[in-house]
Amino acid sequence: MILKSQVEWALHCCAILAGLPEGRYLSTKALAELHGLPKEYLSKALQSLSQASLVETTLGPSGGYRLAKPPSDINFLEIVEAVEGKARSFTCTNIRANNPCRPEGYCDSKPCAVARIMWEADEAWRDTLRRVRLSDLVGTLSEEVPSDIWRSTFEWVLKRAG
Amino acid sequence: MILKSQVEWALHCCAILAGLPEGRYLSTKALAELHGLPKEYLSKALQSLSQASLVETTLGPSGGYRLAKPPSDINFLEIVEAVEGKARSFTCTNIRANNPCRPEGYCDSKPCAVARIMWEADEAWRDTLRRVRLSDLVGTLSEEVPSDIWRSTFEWVLKRAG
């Protein structure tokens, strides 16, 4: 049960977008080069963010992506689900229904007890991600990343944004 | 990020094994037929449980599997990790290291902030599973499954155990 690498990419890209000056866009090319990622494939992750209305886009030179909402209004779960999908990690195939001792046409009142427990764990995972805002990540990063690296990184990407 | 179907199979099989009379074994064949599963492939899941020392095995006719510990000493996480592995769902490829603005030889003191959050969510998932014992599942099942179906199911599998 491994998350797509696009999840990691999307989170890091959102962190950069969150630090952009008001109104500026950042292209796929700039984000790919900054992180050392394949541009064409990263583009798919960014498209997912766009479809989830987490980022806005504009075309043409100096176009690209920017956040559609303030970083405090975006949580980790939104980003993760945008690229990974909203499907639960455990799917119940209802194998109890194959039990030959069950009478014909017997109908269960509740979902399978095993599935309920697995779904509860899945919810705990999602709850944790829901509680972390993108602004929290940016706060942590600006504390931990040396300020000169942090600053020159944004100068670097903005130079590429024209 | 989907769990293997073997996880579902293993959990249901453990629930049945937990209800067996003391000292009895149940074969792969019986467990596969009870749940309508491919015998050869289910065998791989049971082998995983065996390698994790969750079940004991014996060969020959009337051989098969039984729990190695009382159901109250086995939790969901043990079963899930036995077949799914212990690897975290999020793997950090440290793409921040590709940032061209980082000085040569710069070394991060902490693991990536993104990874720390994703791992925290992963721990929340594991914690939930760790807190549920196999005996809890059996308790729920014996409450919810009509007693005649519950009883005839064990008669059915025990007949197949010789």
Next chain:
DNA sequence: GGAATTAAGGATATATCATATCCGAAAACG
């Protein structure tokens, strides 16, 4: 002792999905 049964594990085949690249269309900008 011999036949049947069983778990264990290796080898292999198939299907699904993640990863990755390429291309054409439409939009924005100078």
Next chain:
DNA sequence: CGTTTTCGGATATGATATATCCTTAATTCC
């Protein structure tokens, strides 16, 4: 108009889940 960009479709490739088959060794029963 020419360049740059997002977007979506098409396609290729690699890894992994799913599934089956076969051999070996251990155990039980006759």
